Amino acid sequence: MSDPVTAPFGTWPSPITARHVASAQTTLAEVLQDRGDVCWIEGRPTEAGRQVLVRLGSDGKPVDVTPAPFSARTRVHEYGGGAALVSQGTVYFSNFADQRLYRMDDGVPVALTPPSEGAALRYADGLIDDRRRLWIGVREDHRASGGEAVNDIVAVRLDGGDAGSVIVQGSDFHASPRLSPDGTRFAWLAWNHPDMPWTAAELWLGDFDGTAITNATHIAGGKDESVFQPEWSPDGLLHYVSDRSGWWNIYRRNSDGTTTNLCPMAAEFGRAQWGFGMSTYAFVSAHELVCAYIEDGIGRLARLDARDGTLMPFDLPYTDYSSVRASGRKVVVKAGGPHVAAAVLVVDAATGDASVAWRSASVADDPALQGHVSVPRLIEFPTPRGGTAFALFYPPDNAGFRGPAGELPPLVVKCHGGPTSSASRSLDLRTQFWTSRGIAVVDVDYSGSTGYGRAYRDRLQGMWGVVDAEDCAAAASYLAASGQVDATRVVITGGSAGGFTALRCLTHEDPAIRACFRAGGSHYGVSDLTALAHDTHKFESRYLDWLVGPISDPQPYLDRAPVRHADRLEAPVAFFQGDEDRIVPPSQTEVMVAALRSRGIPTLYLLFAGEQHGFRQAPNIERALEAEAAFFQAEAFGRNAP
Template structure:
């Protein structure tokens, strides 16, 4: 017999998905490498304080943690890291992370790990970080990016392309310098050529980059350095923001992921591919001294490179290319003929794909779907058969599976005159044991992704299910400015941060209210980083919200223009306008300077070691809200950075967030939860 369904207020439903089950399920696979039939990956573990270890699966299928427990494979290059490991011939190179080894910095020495031995450092003790490794066994060298904190270029830590001595005897040798950023050194199969990327301010790696090639002589010296791609724009009059014009005059070609085929041909991603009046990031090959399109598709074949070391295409033994692409926010796989560009899409259940490689003609990647969490996948592209090699979550029981809400992709009109279009994934409340009270519609949580140049995930997110299984509706926003919808959609944000994202959130609520699927008088926004900014902007500049949750969110855009990490040092100018000439605009769009307009209670969560959004940002907003007697709660976390990695931080913040919603919206959440201290609560209770 079916279980009886209980009527209970939305938000108060009992759920089998608890914060305690979520934290261990927050394990992440941050990088994948293949070495013949062996597979290696970096795995971040909240239950070990956010430590990142290295795992190996042998050709026989045995999985082993190869990094001793006192090592932590994590790089701080560009603050967001990525590319902290490489492997070749069973020799692993990785960046070690440990705190307070040197004054005011962290240990970031590169180590070599040989089978059965303890890792040994191959770089000197210095205030430098390293990432994006390429091993050259013939020359006993490792090509990578070096970031030196004690040497500044344009006010930021200096980056160079360097060669490290694989034996750790010689000091790092600079191969290329002078640009603000370097990435993706990749050696040709015969070891005679090196390709790499560079870019300089005010560009970002998904906007304007340069692709270089050079011959590598037997001693490791680069000869005949050649700029293969990354030409400036012929015209910039279409760009309203003068910072975008400067970027386009530097390079109007977003190039990513250079890779050599086994036959020695160079491929890369480029958004110079124009289709139907827009530009799309497609697969290209180096021919006739330039990059020429292989694919012509209204899709994006890569994600924005917030982290180094990403891979979304690889090579099969028959010469074809296996590639991942995203269209309308959903990822898929295709096999591509490099000569004709003809692509055959694979029928797989995966809607989110990252870190794609090929090992023994099998696809290796991190894949998930709307009903299955991300896992390390091995897939046969010829048959479609696959196996889940490593889960990122504990096995979900049937009780949890019954509560999984599958989203509806929706598009809706937005903008001042309604002529623009925006996108989101809409998740309805889902719990077979409960239904809402009579004449009640569910409260809506607007989930605002970070970046803002990023995208909503198309993989099962148990945090979303944590809320939908309790009776909330959730809209995971792909507002204008998100990637995966073409260059024009992404660039709609530039000069209009705090406008188009806010407009799109308001427009979505109106669209859902017309469908009577949510309660427009109980709208919540939650977001981290720039998603936290949009959340705070909604609280300050609209009357849309009933409550808001900001995770390491930006409240003062002017401070971000002055003080932030290296990667984003000029990003705010691209999103707002040139600084300091546009300082009034920065202040006009900063929630901090308009705290008196905030009418909804806010809960803030902030890491004390955040290099992207300094903790002072949160404290200034807290002080301002307290001065104005505005209801708020907050937590600061030691040893947490930009994005929480520790289980205890994840559990506490989620419990307090749900409890906060219940207090403000007037329902009692199910279960035992830690409750935050809410300041100035009497001001809202008196209204």
């Protein structure tokens, strides 16, 4: 190979184009397993974001299960998840267009639930009760006018014809229905406004006769305790994940009603439950589990002996694991790493041997892309409040080029959404789009992010728009002060809650924070906190109580809202928005755009038809990335890309 060509940072030619990013990287939503058959749900930007249930064929090749135009995607909580399941070879799924439940035995979807006007009845997170011929799961009912949707757990007959009979009700939210192996006991999660499931979810247990729950008992979770993913072991003991110790650990409810922490450690075996169907552990026998956890910011997969708490990590080249499913000792999991985008991994629980069944982006197999992948390193940096925060730093990397001596690269600061979420440890071609051009990226796990324990998450309580903004600016300052990036060419971008953090940094009352950034990008980001509190969907309608404070005290909402302080904004901003977004309506973005344009601030606004919260259509993904890159190049990086 010839020596690298010296060229200014930010101008390196790269084979990772916006079109490549949009078309080559499908999304992997969930991994499923049925009697050893490996299945998954993939989102296809080239099919307008259609989510397809796929099965691994006997020849090792993927086979589509759900036919076009059906899309296995639910709108419960708007974020969805848990849209499909496979049981004894039969497929059950929620179809995006009409939100009805469907069953597939012979390749033809047949509706189980009746139509509802405006897709008012939505279904998710189901299980199959074979004894009683029922689908049991969450139903979200929007039929009542003028009030909130109603979220219950219902039973739908497998012969179809009804909208479901309610078996669990009374809480604002329900999730994770779990039927015991003998079919007589039923467990579920519940929580109420203003809580979110990662702040105060409750675990309930009752007796079940096929039509009703009796003897319902609250057994874990509640104020200051989040419970996640209840599961029954094959011998009928209820397990769950709780953060009562300050970390999400796995607990067992013993036959005498006592509880045991199976493996006490400063690690996260749970996740923030943004979507249904999430799974971080699965049973391979009555006494053994395979579990995914995060320790020191890195994801791991291990076998756990429930009898003595022995944890045996597998030696695998991945750093991000989720959607863990098991059938006997065969485990399937969604996995990713520095060189591997989200992939379906098949693991032998006995030996740890693993093989990739399918991957969402085959960068490792594409000779044209090899040598253009930046491997991140976890950095810990000081924050203004005396603590430290974390981030993934991606230096520029392109085998064909290097920067001139004495020149430092520009920096893109990424703010993840949520804000109770985290930076992904899996390969993302959108990040590599920047780094392969000679532009560094830092993906900030600001205070409040998951993966570092409850105390770290709780830093964000009442402080959204404060500590997250401070941490993003601190990350940029840390990298600049340590001579790794050019402090004069730093931009900030984010989606949803991350878009708010980006806008907050650009309109901050502290001039030093504003001065860190030359330009910004907001992808369906929040700009008006008061409007968000009054104009969002049920799941997040009281989230701001925790993030900011009760709306009865409006001052913090006004102080932190970027749209209220557009007069402070001096940096150009690019806005990207879907016209069907119910989580952050277009009005949020358009008010901000108008405010900036009235002041003559360079502003880009792209509104995409048919997109909701997050872009799923390839042409729109491509256009947004190209437009943001051109905008940053012109307004902040100061060079013309080849």
